[in-house]
Amino acid sequence: MKKPVIAVVSSSLRAQSRSRAMSRGAAEILREAGAETSFINLAELNVLPYPRSNDDAAVRDACARFNAADGWVIATPVYNFGASGGLLDFLHIALDSDLGKWKPFVLLSSLGGVRSSLSLDHLARTLVYEVSAVQVGPALLCFNDTEVNPVTGALSAELAGRMRTQLGVLVKYGGVAQN
Numbered sequence: 001m002k003k004p005v006i007a008v009v010s011s012s013l014r015a016q017s018r019s020r021a022m023s024r025g026a027a028e029i030l031r032e033a034g035a036e037t038s039f040i041n042l043a044e045l046n047v048l049p050y051p052r053s054n055d056d057a058a059v060r061d062a063c064a065r066f067n068a069a070d071g072w073v074i075a076t077p078v079y080n081f082g083a084s085g086g087l088l089d090f091l092h093i094a095l096d097s098d099l100g101k102w103k104p105f106v107l108l109s110s111l112g113g114v115r116s117s118l119s120l121d122h123l124a125r126t127l128v129y130e131v132s133a134v135q136v137g138p139a140l141l142c143f144n145d146t147e148v149n150p151v152t153g154a155l156s157a158e159l160a161g162r163m164r165t166q167l168g169v170l171v172k173y174g175g176v177a178q179n
């Protein structure tokens with residue numbers, strides 16, 4: 001069996017973003033666990049509300065890499081009790097059940113308080129109901145600069161340990177989801 005490919009999507013546009021640092025750490029952990037990774041950094045793209053990016057070659061390429069993957073790690077900041085608007089714009093373009101169902105996914109998020117973690121259920125529901133994706137565990141969350149240093153990108157040992165456990169399961173599910 002070939003290595004499962006996991007697309008890792010980072011959606012914060014901030015220069016020093018905790019969720020992007022988490023997504024970079026996740027990519028490293030996934031590779032250690034035996035997956036190939038395809039990193040999609042929305043901060044390097046100009047994703048406009050649908051359908052204004054339909055003819056953007058870089059956005060189309062990112063959508064193709066997203067859909068070609070066997071599983072997904074999707075990282076988002078929480079803004080106003082919701083996922084990043086840019087991420088939702090990307091998903092409006094990318095999600096396509098004709099290009100694959102049942103993909104396992106893990107959400108990563110950085111936010112200010114635990115109450116807002118409930119808002120990530122909206123993002124999970126979008127993936128489950130739109131493309132029959134399968135959520136692997138609850139979202140992995142970061143609440144402060146001790147857990148994730150946004151300047152150095154360093155993750156706390158405790159968070160890295162939890163990510164290693166959950167992303168290891170994602171890699172196994174990604175192997176099963178392969179065509």
Ligand SMILES: Cc1cc2nc3c(=O)[nH]c(=O)nc-3n(C[C@H](O)[C@H](O)[C@H](O)COP(=O)(O)O)c2cc1C
Nearest residue numbers: 012017018019077078079080081110111112113116
């Ligand atoms: C406009 C705005 C709205 C925010 N709304 C929330 C919120 O509703 N709940 C919350 O827990 N944190 C909220 N935050 C805090 C961010 O989630 C937090 O700064 C997070 O680290 C951003 O992710 P990033 O570091 O990856 O860019 C908000 C921040 C901004 C700038």
